[in-house]
Amino acid sequence: SSVSTPIRATLFPGDGIGPEIADSVKQVFNAADVPIEWEEHYVGDQIDPRTQSFLTWESLESVRRNGVGLKGPMATPIGKGHRSLNLTLRKELNLYANVRPCYSLSGYKTRYDNVNLVTIRENTEGEYSGLEHQVVRGVVESLKIITRQASLRVAEYAFHFAKSHGRERVSAIHKANIMQKTDGLFLKCCREVAEKYPEITYEEVIIDNCCMMLVKNPALFDVLVMPNLYGDIISDLCAGLIGGLGLTPSCNIGMGGVALAEAVHGSAPDIAGKNLANPTALLLSAVLMLRHLNIHDKAEQIQNAILNTIAEGKYRTADLGGTSTTSDFTKAICDHL
C-alpha cells in the first residue's frame, strides 16, 4: 500500500554525529521515494522556560502535531536547573512505552546468532520518578513509583504488539519476590491483560534469572515487558548480544498514537563531523517509524537494503571493524534499493 500525499514527520538530528546519520536517513528515504516531509528541529542553546530544558516548545509541538518523529542522539548539556533532554521528551510527550526489537544480524558475527526478541519498557515512572530525599545526613532514599494505569498501559501495548507481530510469548520481568507491592502490582496488571490474549503464552521471570538466561540462551525469549529500570538494563544487555547500540533501533510510543523513533546510542563527539559514524541504528529506527505509519512496503524495502548491505560486509563503518565512511555505507544501502 504505497502512500502518495506527503506525511510530515519531525526530525531531531541531535548532537555530535546526529546530523550526519540524520543525513543518511534523508538520503535513503529519498532513494526509496518515501513520501515523508521532514520538519527539522534542533536543540536550543538556552533553556526554554516552557519546557524547562534546552528543547524548544516548538519542537515538542511539532511532534504532537505530526504524531511521528525521529530523533538522533542528544547530549544533555552539563549544569543545573534543567532536565535531561531524553527524560523531558518522554515526560512532555507522554511516551509511555519504549520498544526495541533486537535480532542477530547476518553478516555481523557476535557470540550469539539466535537473538530475535523485543524489549518493551515502561518509560514514565518506576525508578525514574525523580523523587529523592536526604532523610538524615548520610541516609538518602529514592522512591520507585508503580501505578496501575501505567502498568496496564504498557502491558496492553506489549500484548497487542505480540499479537499484531505474530509473536507467541510475553515474559514479564520483575523482582516481586523482593518488591512485592510495586513489582507485584506490575505483575498483577500484566496478568489481567494476559487473560485477554489467550493465544499468547504469558510467563513471569525474575530479573536476575532473566539476565542469566539471556546470556546463556537468548532464544528462550520473545517479547519482554518490564518496569522502567529493568527495561533500561535489559534492553542494553540485549543490544550487547547482537553488537551494541549502534545496531539496534528504538521507538517510543506515546498517548494518542504519537511515536518517536530514536537511535539510543551516544552522540560520539570524538568522531563527529568526520564522516565515520554508523547510521544503522537511526536508519532502523526510521524503519520503525514507517511501520508505525503503516508504510510497510517502504519499511520492508529499506530494512532489506540495510540488512543486505550489512550481510554482504563490503561496506562497514569503523565501529564494526570496517573502513567505510558514513557516505559510502549510505550509498551502498541506496544502491540496494
Next chain:
Amino acid sequence: SSVSTPIRATLFPGDGIGPEIADSVKQVFNAADVPIEWEEHYVGDQIDPRTQSFLTWESLESVRRNGVGLKGPMATPIGKGHRSLNLTLRKELNLYANVRPCYSLSGYKTRYDNVNLVTIRENTEGEYSGLEHQVVRGVVESLKIITRQASLRVAEYAFHFAKSHGRERVSAIHKANIMQKTDGLFLKCCREVAEKYPEITYEEVIIDNCCMMLVKNPALFDVLVMPNLYGDIISDLCAGLIGGLGLTPSCNIGMGGVALAEAVHGSAPDIAGKNLANPTALLLSAVLMLRHLNIHDKAEQIQNAILNTIAEGKYRTADLGGTSTTSDFTKAICDHL
C-alpha cells in the same frame, strides 16, 4: 601454613539437593584432611519467634560463635508471617557484602573464555529495604535506601579485596544519572575510599552500559562493586557467562569478620535425593570459606582438584551435559587430591 587444631564451622545443608552436595563437601574435606569440625543446623519446621523465620535462633548463634559457615540452598516456605530465609540470614548476621568470584572454567565451554572478575554486592539495604506503601489505590511506592555507612563499608571491602587479591581495578556500578541522590551517595563513598588506594584504578560505569559491556567483552572488568539490586542482577548475569549458578561460589561477609559462604543456586526439588546434583558451587564456596580462614594450602589443593576434575571432563553431572552421579564426581575430586 597448615592448621592442626580443629576449627568449628556452621553447616546449613539446606533443602532439596542441599544435603547431598553438603555431603560432597564433607567427603572432599575429609579426603583433604581439612581441620574443620562441622556444626550442622537445619531449617526448622516452625517459625522461631526470636528470628521471625524458620531459621532457629541456635543456628544463628552457631554462625556468630564460629565466625564462619557454609550454606546450601534453602527454599523459603510459602506463606505469610515470616521472612525469607536468605534475607533473614543477611539481616541477622549483618552480612554486608556478597562476594562472587566468576571465572571461565577450562573444560566447560561457554560462549566466553575470558571471564575473570569478582562482583561485590552491598547486601543489606538499597532496593531491599522492605519499605513499600500503597499511596492511593493503584499507586504504590518502594523506598530504596542508601546510607553512607553501608556504602563506605562495602567500598572499603571491595578495595581491600582488590588489593589483597592482586587485582588492579575497581568499577563502581550505578545509575546516578537518574538516581542522583541515592546512587550519587554510593559513588561519593566509593570515590572517598578509592583515594586511599592509589594503586587500584577506579572507574564508574552506568549499569545499563555495564551489562552491555559484560556481554560484549567481560575481560574489560576486574572487581565490580555496587548497590544491592544491581549486584543481584549483575552477579547472576556474570554467572550466566561461565555456565550458571551451579558453578559459581559466593561468600557473604559480615561485621566482626563473620563469613557465610553459600551456593546461590536453587534447591532443585525435582532431582533431590537422586544423586544427580552438581556440588561444584557449594564446593567452591567451601573453598572461599577456607580462604577466609587463611587455610590457603587446603583451599588451593581442593580448588585445583575441583577445577582439574571439570577440566578433564570425564566426570560431569547432568546439568553440564554428563551422566555422572554426585558421588562419582565427588570421588573423582577426592582422587585428584
